[in-house]
Amino acid sequence: MPMRKIFFILVFFTAGLLVRAQNKPLDAATINKVKSGVADCAARTITIFSDFTQEKEMSILNDKIITSGKFYFKKEKQLRWEYIHPFSYVITINGDEITIRNDGKISSFNSQSNRIFSEVNKIIIGSVRGTLLDDDTFRASYSQSNGNFIVKLTPLSPRLKESLQEIIIHFNKKDFTVDRLEMIEQGGDFTKINFTDKRINEPISDEKFILR
């Protein structure tokens, strides 16, 4: 057999193994285990504080835009995203009320009046609280990698489909918290948000979710 042929067979075999290793589909029993694990985690989580790194990858441009900051969550529906690098920007979400601090200027609006924020808000709160897995506006498929259960959500509503192709949530296998959130856009660009140094149920003051 010519060397070149052997090389290609090896490449395809290795690639096949890698794809399988990265993405093993789950059986019904494990899917139930993931669902109940996420629900239990959501039930006992009062607060989350973590660092995050966000990478937007633009498929055709071969470039990444990397931002990072701090993430805060407090039950039921309080969120604070604090972008620190490469710019300063804070967004707090208190129920449906969204407040932004950008360049020292504070503005507030209702999430229902802004479609993008409304959807992002729903996705992030839904991931943290585990409610997104039972949301009938998405079709869910489950798989696993070494350290994560991976839930791929495909939007079913035509409105969300216009902008989002898929949302992928990586749940930590040990504690069922969210390690990574990926949003894949219709154009093929995607954004990964990695949560690191997570601190669960440490006290966070309500003041943290109010911008003045």
Add this chain to the structure above:
Amino acid sequence: MRSLFFASIILIVILGCVSVKPKDLRQTAESSNPIYSFHFEKALFRASMEVKKNELTGLVFIKKMPDSTYRIVFSNEFGMTYFDLEIHEDSFQVIYCFEPMNKKMLLNILEIDFRLLIGNNSTSKGKWYLQELTNHQVYHVKDKKFNTWNTFSTNCDTLLSQTASSNIFNQTIINYLAYRDSFPSKIHIQNPFINLDLKLTLLSK
């Protein structure tokens, strides 16, 4: 007759208010084409865009591709794309546009704005003027589509502003501010007739 008179008055007032031509100009003998004072292969900006009282914030990434086209991507802080545009020397392509912004008029204006910004405007021969009040050098170029006024610093090494119009409803004013290492760290783009105001602050290039 009376309504025609009022219509003329209104038109004169509108034209007077929005003329993009810099004031106090005197034509000079200079005949060379201007050398635009900044070039870039790619740049990342913090962006804030106001359109008809709606404010969008996020990041604008501009990149020159190997075939010399430019890609311009505007996304919000969470990474969701508002628009992704491709500017060729003689054509324009919308790769993606978030549905509420997908309006032909807005996209036409954005094309003109970014075409000016990347220096991909007319190659027609223009005329030089001196702005007497400021001593700025002004290069005016007119082609089939646009009237463009490029204002340079006194010694002509820094592009300060560009104004362009095709008609009274399609006008662009770009100010290049706070130069650092020969590159404007702030760029302010305005389109008075649709109340579009785009502010870019350089993050990296």
